[in-house]
Amino acid sequence: MSFNESETTNCQCLILIIKIMKKIFLIPFVIASLFIMSCEEEDHHDECHECHIAYMATGSKTQGEIGEFCGDDLADVEANGYTLLEDLVVGDVTIPAGFYPGVDIHCEDHADHDHDH
Amino acid sequence: MNKYQFFFSILFFNSYILFSQVQGVVLNNEQSPLDGVNIYISEYDLLIKTGVDGVFLISESIPNNSYLEFYKKGYQTTIIQYNYENELKIVLKKLHVELDEIGIRESISVLGSNKLLNIEQKSLSDNFISYTSLVENINQLTGVSSIGSGLGIQKIVIRGLSGLRVVTYLNGMRISNQEWANDHSIGFTDLGISKVELIKGASSLQFGGDAVGGILYFSDEPFVESTIPSGFIATKFDNSHMLFGNQFGVKMSRNNFYFKADGEYSQASDYRLPDNTYLFNSRFLNKAYKFSVAYFNDKIQSIFRYQHNSDHVGIPAHACNVDLTSVPLESLTSSSFDLNEDYKMTRPTQYINNHLFTLKSNYFSNQIKYSFFVGYFINNLQEFEKWTIPAFDMDLSTTTLRFNLDFLIKKIKINTGLQYQNQDNFNNISSRLIPDASSNDFGYYLTMDFNKNNFGFNSGVRFDYKNIHCKDFEYNTFFPSVNSSLGFFYKQNDHISRITYSSSYRAPHLSELFSDGVHHGTMRYEIGNISLDTEKSHQFDFKYQYSNDHIGFVVNPFVQFVNDFISINPVDSFYINTYRIYNYIQYDNVQLSGLEINFHYHPHLLHNLHFEQYYSFINAVNIDDDVFLAFTPSNKIKTKLYLDLENYSIPLSLNNISIYHLYSFSQDNVALYEPFSSAYNIVNVELMFNPFNKTSLLIGVNNLFNEEYVPHLSRIRDVAGGVPQPGRSFNISLKYEF
Incomplete structure (x- = not known):
C-alpha cells in the first residue's frame, strides 16, 4: 500500500466513522469534519x-x-x-x-x- | 435503537443499562464541603468533579478495590480503594506546601504502584501552551535526555539508552515508529495527552519485556461526565521556528456513551541560530486528529480510540555528496527568513503517516478484572532526497492482542496475562534499506504486588518467544527470553527506601539484522549483521527519599550490566565516496552506572515559592575494550523556580512565574573518534496569566541569554563542527476552555 493509497483509504474510513458518529454526537462531528482537510496531499508534479x-x-x-x-x-x-x-x-x-x-x-x-x- | 446505535452496542459488547449511582462527599479539615475536587476513576478512565456541596456521584457498580484519586490544588492528593460497604466520605488535608513534582506523592499509575516500582509521572495536560515541546517537557525529569535537531526531530533518551531500547506506549499500544534511527522522531504530539509515566529500566513486565532502557507510557485525557460539550481551543507562536500551532479538544457524554475528539495543525519554518542565521530545512509540519468513544455499564467498560498523525519533516544539514564534517556552517544556513518560501517543504524530507486503532474492554466479575486489548498501528515512512523518487518508502504494521487478569489473593495483587504481537515490514518500492520481514512475539507475564503497612514487595516474570522471518535472507530464527523483576520498599516515618532488580532480554531488530543500504536521514550506509544474538540486561536500582512539609529529597543510584550490547559503529570507508559505512556489532559487556538526585524546597516564609533541582550523572563503559560508549548524554543539573501568584491581585491576573535553568557539563567521556562537547547554560522564563475567565495566556522566553550550544546528543553535532541549537526565542500561547 503506497502512501497516497493508505492516506486515501484511511480518510474514507474516517469519513465513514464520522458519518456514523454524527448520529450520536452532532457537534463533535462538525468539529472533526474541519480536520478532513488534513487528508490533502502534497503534489510536486508542477514544480x-x-x-x-x-x-x-x-x-x-x-x-x-x-x-x-x-x-x-x-x-x-x-x-x-x-x-x-x-x-x-x-x-x-x-x-x-x-x-x-x-x-x-x-x-x-x-x-x-x-x-x- | 437505530442501526448505528445497534452497531455500537455490538461493537462494545454492551447493552443499555443505566448506572445505579452512589453518593459521596469530599470535605476539608474543618468538615466543610469542598467543591471542584477532581475525582479520577482509573477503571473507567473517567474524571468527575464535586459540586458546590462537595457531593459527587459514582456508579455503585465500580468494582471493589478500584482506585479513586482525589486531587485539588492546595490539598493533599488522596487515593482510596473503593469498597461498596464503606461510606464515601473523603477528607482532603489542606497542604502547607505542595511536594508533587519529584515522585514523592503516591499516584495512580498504569505501569504499577509507584511505591513498589521506580515510576515517574509528568503531567502533559497543558504542554501545548507551555514553552516546551512534548519531548523537552519529559526531558526535564532526572536521567532523561533527548536526541534531536530543533523541534522537528526529537526523541527520548533514558539513562543513556534510546531507540529500540526505549519502548513507547500510547494508550496501551506500542508505538513502532521505525524508532531504530535517530532521525525518526517519537511519532505523535501532545495532542489530547494527559500524562506520561516513565520507568527507567525494564521493570514493567506487562508492557516492556525488551525495554532495556525504559518504558514511556502516554495516556490520553480522561473522559468527563458532561451532556453539553466541554473542551478547549489553543493557539501558540514561537519565533525561533516561526512556529504557528493550533489545537482543539471537545468532550461530552450522553447516556452511557463518552466521547472525545482533538485536532492539531502546526507549521514551523527553519529555526534561527544564536547568530541570527537560519538552519536550512529544519522546518516541519504536523497534522493530527484523534477521537475516542467509550461505553461504560455496570460490568463492562469499552474504549475505542483512533488517532492519525502526519508529519512532514525537513532533514537539515544536508549537502550534496560531500563529507558533512568539513562543510562550513554558512553553507547550511540562510541569512534571512522568507515568509513565502521557508515554510515550503524542500528536500531531503521525511513524510510520516501513523494510524492507530485500539479497542480495550474491561469486564468485572467476582472481584476479578478481565481486560482485553486489541490494537493496530500502521506507520508509513517515506524519505525523499530527490523530488520525485523516494529513497525509502516503508510500511511497518504492528498488531497487538493482550488478555489480562487482575485480582487479589489476600493482600497480594496479581496481574497476569498473555500478549501476542505481530509486526510486518513492507517496502513499497524496490530501493530498500531493510527488507520485507515479519516477526511474531508470544509473551506471558505474571506480577505480584504486596503492600502492607510500611513494607511491600513486587516481583514478576515474563516469558517471550519471538520469531523473526525474512524470506530475502532465508532467515527464520526464534528468540526465547525470560525477563524478571524483584523489588522491595520499606517506609519509616518520612523515610522511604526501595531496591529493585530487573532483567530484560531484547531480540535484535530487523534493522540491526538486515540493513543494507543508504540511510539518507543519517547520511550513512548501514550494514546489518544476521548473526546478532539477544541483548541481555541486568539492572539494580536503589532509591531513598525523604520528605517533610518543606523539603523533599530523593537519591537514586543505579547500575546496569548489558551483555551482547548491539551497537552501530563507523568504519574507515565510504560508499560511492559519500556515505560513511556503519556496521552493526555486539559488545560482550557494557556497564552503565549513575546517580540521580532530586531536591525540592519551599522556604517557610514564602510558601508560594517552589525550588526544584535535579541532578543526573551517568557513566557508560564498554568493559571489554575499556572505552566509553558513544552517544552517552552529558551530566546535567536542572533547576526550576516556580512562584505561585494565584492568590494575589496582580494586573492581568498573573498566575505564576516559572524559571528553568539547565546546566550541562562538558562530555569528555567519549568513544573512539567521537568528538567532545562543551558545557553550556540555558535559561527559560515563562509567565502565565489568567486575563479572563477560563482563559490562560502564557508568555515565555527560551534560551534567554542566546547561548550558542551544541548538546552532546544533537543529531547534527558532527556536522560543520557542530550546528547550534536555536537561539533566544519568544513564545506566546493562548488557551480558552469551555
Missing part, C-alpha cells in the same frame, strides 16, 4: 527545480549546473540520469561530456546564505 551534476574530481565534489527541470522532465532526470552533450567547465574543473546516472543528479534546494532563492 520546477534547478539541477546539477555532482562530479567527483581530484577528491572533491564539483557541481555542474544543467538547468531547470519541471514536471515529468524533473522526474525523468532524477530517475534516469542526464546526458551531458559537451564538456562543462566549472572554475578549474572540467566535467566531461557523457552520461551521468540519476544518483549523480541533484535537484534539491540548498541553503543560500545570501538567501536569494
Whole structure:
C-alpha cells in the first residue's frame, strides 16, 4: 500500500466513522469534519527545480549546473540520469561530456546564505 | 435503537443499562464541603468533579478495590480503594506546601504502584501552551535526555539508552515508529495527552519485556461526565521556528456513551541560530486528529480510540555528496527568513503517516478484572532526497492482542496475562534499506504486588518467544527470553527506601539484522549483521527519599550490566565516496552506572515559592575494550523556580512565574573518534496569566541569554563542527476552555 493509497483509504474510513458518529454526537462531528482537510496531499508534479551534476574530481565534489527541470522532465532526470552533450567547465574543473546516472543528479534546494532563492 | 446505535452496542459488547449511582462527599479539615475536587476513576478512565456541596456521584457498580484519586490544588492528593460497604466520605488535608513534582506523592499509575516500582509521572495536560515541546517537557525529569535537531526531530533518551531500547506506549499500544534511527522522531504530539509515566529500566513486565532502557507510557485525557460539550481551543507562536500551532479538544457524554475528539495543525519554518542565521530545512509540519468513544455499564467498560498523525519533516544539514564534517556552517544556513518560501517543504524530507486503532474492554466479575486489548498501528515512512523518487518508502504494521487478569489473593495483587504481537515490514518500492520481514512475539507475564503497612514487595516474570522471518535472507530464527523483576520498599516515618532488580532480554531488530543500504536521514550506509544474538540486561536500582512539609529529597543510584550490547559503529570507508559505512556489532559487556538526585524546597516564609533541582550523572563503559560508549548524554543539573501568584491581585491576573535553568557539563567521556562537547547554560522564563475567565495566556522566553550550544546528543553535532541549537526565542500561547 503506497502512501497516497493508505492516506486515501484511511480518510474514507474516517469519513465513514464520522458519518456514523454524527448520529450520536452532532457537534463533535462538525468539529472533526474541519480536520478532513488534513487528508490533502502534497503534489510536486508542477514544480520546477534547478539541477546539477555532482562530479567527483581530484577528491572533491564539483557541481555542474544543467538547468531547470519541471514536471515529468524533473522526474525523468532524477530517475534516469542526464546526458551531458559537451564538456562543462566549472572554475578549474572540467566535467566531461557523457552520461551521468540519476544518483549523480541533484535537484534539491540548498541553503543560500545570501538567501536569494 | 437505530442501526448505528445497534452497531455500537455490538461493537462494545454492551447493552443499555443505566448506572445505579452512589453518593459521596469530599470535605476539608474543618468538615466543610469542598467543591471542584477532581475525582479520577482509573477503571473507567473517567474524571468527575464535586459540586458546590462537595457531593459527587459514582456508579455503585465500580468494582471493589478500584482506585479513586482525589486531587485539588492546595490539598493533599488522596487515593482510596473503593469498597461498596464503606461510606464515601473523603477528607482532603489542606497542604502547607505542595511536594508533587519529584515522585514523592503516591499516584495512580498504569505501569504499577509507584511505591513498589521506580515510576515517574509528568503531567502533559497543558504542554501545548507551555514553552516546551512534548519531548523537552519529559526531558526535564532526572536521567532523561533527548536526541534531536530543533523541534522537528526529537526523541527520548533514558539513562543513556534510546531507540529500540526505549519502548513507547500510547494508550496501551506500542508505538513502532521505525524508532531504530535517530532521525525518526517519537511519532505523535501532545495532542489530547494527559500524562506520561516513565520507568527507567525494564521493570514493567506487562508492557516492556525488551525495554532495556525504559518504558514511556502516554495516556490520553480522561473522559468527563458532561451532556453539553466541554473542551478547549489553543493557539501558540514561537519565533525561533516561526512556529504557528493550533489545537482543539471537545468532550461530552450522553447516556452511557463518552466521547472525545482533538485536532492539531502546526507549521514551523527553519529555526534561527544564536547568530541570527537560519538552519536550512529544519522546518516541519504536523497534522493530527484523534477521537475516542467509550461505553461504560455496570460490568463492562469499552474504549475505542483512533488517532492519525502526519508529519512532514525537513532533514537539515544536508549537502550534496560531500563529507558533512568539513562543510562550513554558512553553507547550511540562510541569512534571512522568507515568509513565502521557508515554510515550503524542500528536500531531503521525511513524510510520516501513523494510524492507530485500539479497542480495550474491561469486564468485572467476582472481584476479578478481565481486560482485553486489541490494537493496530500502521506507520508509513517515506524519505525523499530527490523530488520525485523516494529513497525509502516503508510500511511497518504492528498488531497487538493482550488478555489480562487482575485480582487479589489476600493482600497480594496479581496481574497476569498473555500478549501476542505481530509486526510486518513492507517496502513499497524496490530501493530498500531493510527488507520485507515479519516477526511474531508470544509473551506471558505474571506480577505480584504486596503492600502492607510500611513494607511491600513486587516481583514478576515474563516469558517471550519471538520469531523473526525474512524470506530475502532465508532467515527464520526464534528468540526465547525470560525477563524478571524483584523489588522491595520499606517506609519509616518520612523515610522511604526501595531496591529493585530487573532483567530484560531484547531480540535484535530487523534493522540491526538486515540493513543494507543508504540511510539518507543519517547520511550513512548501514550494514546489518544476521548473526546478532539477544541483548541481555541486568539492572539494580536503589532509591531513598525523604520528605517533610518543606523539603523533599530523593537519591537514586543505579547500575546496569548489558551483555551482547548491539551497537552501530563507523568504519574507515565510504560508499560511492559519500556515505560513511556503519556496521552493526555486539559488545560482550557494557556497564552503565549513575546517580540521580532530586531536591525540592519551599522556604517557610514564602510558601508560594517552589525550588526544584535535579541532578543526573551517568557513566557508560564498554568493559571489554575499556572505552566509553558513544552517544552517552552529558551530566546535567536542572533547576526550576516556580512562584505561585494565584492568590494575589496582580494586573492581568498573573498566575505564576516559572524559571528553568539547565546546566550541562562538558562530555569528555567519549568513544573512539567521537568528538567532545562543551558545557553550556540555558535559561527559560515563562509567565502565565489568567486575563479572563477560563482563559490562560502564557508568555515565555527560551534560551534567554542566546547561548550558542551544541548538546552532546544533537543529531547534527558532527556536522560543520557542530550546528547550534536555536537561539533566544519568544513564545506566546493562548488557551480558552469551555
